[in-house]
Amino acid sequence: MNQVQLNTQGLLESIEERLAQIEALVSSAHRTISSYEASLYMQEAAELLQVARELVQDARNCSSSLSAELTAREAK
Numbered sequence: 001m002n003q004v005q006l007n008t009q010g011l012l013e014s015i016e017e018r019l020a021q022i023e024a025l026v027s028s029a030h031r032t033i034s035s036y037e038a039s040l041y042m043q044e045a046a047e048l049l050q051v052a053r054e055l056v057q058d059a060r061n062c063s064s065s066l067s068a069e070l071t072a073r074e075a076k
Contacts, residue, residue: 004073011066018059025052 025048032045 011062014062018055022052022055
């Protein structure tokens with residue numbers, strides 16, 4: 001496997017990892033908000049959603065890098 005393919009594979013794995021983290025955080029926030037004692041956990045849910053937002057940005061950055069690598073590879 002050449003370096004571009006390795007980089008591409010690594011970026012794809014990173015995106016998948018980030019998306020799994022986002023899914024877990026969103027699920028946790030949903031459970032927190034919909035619980036019986038939701039008012040006690042709203043701050044925690046807000047913090048979890050902020051982390052999810054940061055993970056989305058990380059995944060977008062990985063996606064942009066992957067797109068740039070694929071474009072560069074096609075130009076060769």
